[in-house]
Amino acid sequence: MADVIRLVKGDSKPVIQLTLTDDVTGGVLDISQASTTVSVRFRKAGTDTLLSTISCTKVTDGTDGKVEFDFSGGILNVDPGQYEGEIVVDYNGSTQTVYDLLTFRVRDNLT
Numbered sequence: 001m002a003d004v005i006r007l008v009k010g011d012s013k014p015v016i017q018l019t020l021t022d023d024v025t026g027g028v029l030d031i032s033q034a035s036t037t038v039s040v041r042f043r044k045a046g047t048d049t050l051l052s053t054i055s056c057t058k059v060t061d062g063t064d065g066k067v068e069f070d071f072s073g074g075i076l077n078v079d080p081g082q083y084e085g086e087i088v089v090d091y092n093g094s095t096q097t098v099y100d101l102l103t104f105r106v107r108d109n110l111t
Contacts, residue, residue, distance in 0.1 A: 003103070004103045004104070004105050005102065005103065005104045005105070006104075006105050006107070007071065007076055007104055007105065007106045007107075008076070008106070008107055008108075008109050009076055009077070009078065009079075009080060009106055009107065009108050009109045010076055010077055010109045011071060011076050011109075012070060012071050012072040012073075012075075012076070013070055013071065014070070015068050015069070015070045016068060016069055016070070016102075017059060017066060017067070017068040018056070018066070018067050018068070018087070019064070019065050019066050020038070020065040020066075020067065020087070020089065020098065021065060023099070028063075028064055028065030028066075029065040029089065030062065030063055030065065031058060031062040031065060031067070031089060032058075032061050032062035032063045033062070033091065033092065035091070035092035036062065036089065036090065036091050036092065037055070037056075037089075037090045038055075038056040038058075038067045038087065038088070038089050038090075039053050039054060039055050039056060039087075039088050039090070040053070040054040040056065040069055040085040040086065040087055040088075040102065041053055041054075041085065041086040041088060042054055042075060042083060042084075042085050042104075043083065043084060043085075043086075044078075044081065044082070044083055044084075045081070045082035045083055045084045045103075046082075051075075051078065051083075052073075052075045054069045054071070054075060054085070055069065056068060056069045057069070076106060078106055079106075080106050080107050080108045081105075081106060082103070082104070082105055083103075083104040083105075083106060084101045084102060084103055084104065085101060085102035085103075085104065086098070086101055086102075087102065
């Protein structure tokens with residue numbers, strides 16, 4: 001997940017779509033169980049302070065590992081700079097944290 005996702009302060013979009021895969025097999029993670037949830041822990045890069053927990057929505061039935069999220073609710077009302085997201089899959093109380101982090105760069109809104 002080396003690509004930097006570029007965002008603008010105060011926006012509520014874009015919608016980010018992810019496909020969760022298993023590093024060992026290369027196959028997609030089956031997140032189809034109704035009790036399985038996926039979230040993104042959003043924080044300033046290099047810090048431990050959690051700014052938001054963003055809930056993801058399954059794009060289909062979950063068998064393809066696809067989820068999406070946006071930045072509604074004021075999540076991007078932050079100072080310009082580098083941010084990161086940690087993806088967490090909760091299988092009905094059993095947690096799997098994705099090793100790679102999402103990388104975000106937020107710039108100031110010009111208006």
